[in-house]
Amino acid sequence: xECSNLFNPFDSRSTRHEDRLTWAFLVALKYDPYLxxxxxxxxxxxxxxxxxxxxxxxxxxxxSTQTERIEASTIPLVSMLLTDAPIQEKIRVQWSxxxxxxxxxxEYPDCMTLIIENKRHHGDVWKEQLSPSQASFSHVxxxxxxxxxxxxxxxxxxxxGVLKYAAADIAPFSSxxxxxDFLSFVEEVHPELTPYRTxxxxxxxxxxxxxxxxxxxxxxxxxxDLENRGYLxxxxxxxxxxxxxxxKSEPWELQVELxxxxxxxxxxxxxxxVNKEAFLSLEEWKVKPNxxxxxxxxxxxxxxxxxxxxEYLDRFSDESSYGQMDECELLLLAEQWKHQGLIxxxxxNEIKDxxxxxxxxxxxxxxxxxxxxxxDRDSVIELEERGELEACIIDALxxxxxxxxxxxxxxxxxx
Numbered sequence: 001x002e003c004s005n006l007f008n009p010f011d012s013r014s015t016r017h018e019d020r021l022t023w024a025f026l027v028a029l030k031y032d033p034y035l036x037x038x039x040x041x042x043x044x045x046x047x048x049x050x051x052x053x054x055x056x057x058x059x060x061x062x063x064s065t066q067t068e069r070i071e072a073s074t075i076p077l078v079s080m081l082l083t084d085a086p087i088q089e090k091i092r093v094q095w096s097x098x099x100x101x102x103x104x105x106x107e108y109p110d111c112m113t114l115i116i117e118n119k120r121h122h123g124d125v126w127k128e129q130l131s132p133s134q135a136s137f138s139h140v141x142x143x144x145x146x147x148x149x150x151x152x153x154x155x156x157x158x159x160x161g162v163l164k165y166a167a168a169d170i171a172p173f174s175s176x177x178x179x180x181d182f183l184s185f186v187e188e189v190h191p192e193l194t195p196y197r198t199x200x201x202x203x204x205x206x207x208x209x210x211x212x213x214x215x216x217x218x219x220x221x222x223x224x225d226l227e228n229r230g231y232l233x234x235x236x237x238x239x240x241x242x243x244x245x246x247x248k249s250e251p252w253e254l255q256v257e258l259x260x261x262x263x264x265x266x267x268x269x270x271x272x273x274v275n276k277e278a279f280l281s282l283e284e285w286k287v288k289p290n291x292x293x294x295x296x297x298x299x300x301x302x303x304x305x306x307x308x309x310x311e312y313l314d315r316f317s318d319e320s321s322y323g324q325m326d327e328c329e330l331l332l333l334a335e336q337w338k339h340q341g342l343i344x345x346x347x348x349n350e351i352k353d354x355x356x357x358x359x360x361x362x363x364x365x366x367x368x369x370x371x372x373x374x375x376d377r378d379s380v381i382e383l384e385e386r387g388e389l390e391a392c393i394i395d396a397l398x399x400x401x402x403x404x405x406x407x408x409x410x411x412x413x414x415x
Contacts, residue, residue: 016189022082022103022118023065028162028182029106030063032175038161040108043080046151051076053111062107070105070115070136075145079130080114080153084193085122087152093131095146100133120155120190159186160195160203167207187211199254200381209246213254217244219390224408238270238404239371242397251377256393258400259290261368263297264323270404271317271367279403280310282371284396290368291343293351295360301350306341309369315342316367326362327355371400 013019029035037058044052070077079093104116115132119125130150137144165171166179187194195201195208196215202208221228227235232242239260247253261267279287289312293301305312316322325333334351337343343351354363373396375383383389398408 018118018120019066019103021120021186021190022116024182024185025082025118025158026063026065026104026106026116028178029061031178033060034165034171034175035162035179036061036063036106036108038165039106039114039158040111042153042158042161043078043112043114043151046153047078047147051112051147058111059109061109063104065104066101067105068101068136070102070113070132071107074107074109074111074113076147077113077115077132077144078147079132079150080116081125081130081150082116082118082153082155082158083122083125084120084155086154087122087125091127091130091150091152093146093148093150096128096131096133097135098128098131098133100129100136102132102136120193155186155190155193156195156197156201159183159193160201160205160208163195163205163208167205191215198381199377199384204250204252206246206248209252213244213246216389220244220393223390224394237406238266238273239401239406240266244393247374253377254375254380256373256397258371258397259368260371260400260404262290262366263294264364264366267316267322267367268319271319274313274404276310276313279400280313282400282403284373285400286370286372288370288372290370292366292368293354294364294366295354295362299366300354300363301347303343303347303350305343312342312367322365322367324362324364327360330363330365331355 029039040058040061081087081091102115103118104114106114106116108114117125117129132146162179163183166176166183168176171179183194187196191197194211196205196212199209199212202212217228217230217232220226221232224232226242227233231244234240234242239258240262241259243255243257245255245257247255261270287309289305289307289309291303291305291312292299293303307315330351334343334348338345338348351363354360375392380389383392394408401407
C-alpha cells in the first residue's frame with residue numbers, strides 16, 4: 001500500500017523523526033487540493049518567470065512519499081528543500097549517480113514535478129541529496145528538464161500558509177480539520193518549526209495569535225511557578241487570577257488583567273491593606289471599578305457605575321458597606337445607589353430579577369476592581385526579539401501587586 005495513504009500510518013520511524021513530519025505534510029497535501037495549489041504557487045514564486053504557469057485552471061497532484069521511483073511525466077523537475085531557516089546560497093542541482101530514496105514526490109500534471117527533501121535543521125542539509133538520481137527514472141532522462149537550482153523553503157512560511165488556510169471560510173470542514181490536526185502535530189512534536197513561535201510570525205491571524213498567547217502563558221507559568229489554568233492562578237491571593245489576552249483590533253494589542261477584591265474575602269483583605277494613593281496613581285495601568293453581585297461563589301451581575309474610581313474606592317472602605325446582604329437590605333440600598341450613580345437603572349433591575357422567582361434570600365456585594373495594562377503589537381514584537389517579553393510582563397505585574405502588599409518574588413524564588 002502506498003505510504004501516503006491516510007490509513008497506512010508511517011510508523012517505521014519514531015514520532016519525532018523528520019520522515020514522520022514529511023509523511024504528515026504530504027498526507028495533508030494529498031487530500032486537500034487547496035493546499036496543493038498553495039504549495040505550487042509558493043514554489044513557482046521562487047522559479048524564473050518562464051517556468052511559472054498562469055491561470056486558475058489546474059489539475060490535482062499525485063503525491064507519494066518515501067519513494068525510489070519518479071515518473072516525471074510533467075516538466076520541469078524541481079528539487080525542493082524544506083528546513084527551519086533561510087538558505088541564502090544558491091544550491092546547484094544536477095543529475096546524480098547515487099542511490100536515492102525521496103522524502104516526497106509531487107507531480108502536478110499540468111506544470112511540474114517536485115522532489116522534496118526535508119531537514120528539520122538547516123545544518124543537516126547534504127546538498128547532494130537535492131540532486132535526483134538517474135536510476136530513479138524508468139525512461140530516458142534526456143526527456144526530463146531538470147531545473148538547475150533547488151527551491152529552498154522555510155517550514156515556518158509553509159506552516160503559516162497552512163495556518164491561514166485552516167482559518168479560512170473557503171476551506172470545507174474536513175479540510176480545515178486535517179490542516180488543524182497537522183498544525184497540532186507540528187506544535188506538539190516540532191515546536192521549533194511552528195509559525196506561531198513568535199508574535200511577529202503570527203501576523204494578524206487570530207488563530208495563530210491565540211496559539212502564541214497560549215505558549216506565552218505556559219512560559220510565564222514556568223517562570224513564576226504558578227499554575228496555568230488558561231490564566232495564571234495565584235491561590236489565596238487578593239488577585240488570584242492573571243489573565244493574558246490578545247485584542248481583536250488591528251493592529252492587535254497584548255493585554256494583562258488583574259481583578260483584585262474579586263470575592264468578599266479578597267475585598268476585605270484588599271481594602272484593609274491597599275495604599276490608596278499608590279493604587280489610584282498607577283502609571284501605565286488602567287484601574288476601573290468592577291462592582292459585581294454574587295451568590296455563593298457564582299458571579300451573577302456586573303454593574304456599571306458612573307462613579308470615579310477614587311469615589312468608588314472610598315465608598316467601600318467600610319466593611320459594613322459590602323458583603324452578604326439580605327433581599328430587603330440590598331434592594332433598599334440599591335435604590336439609593338441608583339440615585340447616587342453607583343449603579344444604573346439597569347443594574348437595579350438585574351438585582352431585583354436575581355431575587356424574583358429564584359428562592360434566593362441574599363446576595364453578596366463585591367466591590368472589586370479591574371487593573372489592566374496593554375502593550376501594542378510593535379512593542380511586543382520588539383520585546384520578544386530581545387528575549388525580554390516574559391521578564392517585562394513579570395516586572396510590570398510587580399507594580400500593582402505592591403500597592404496592596406503582594407509580590408511575585410516569593411513565587412519566583414531565585415528564578
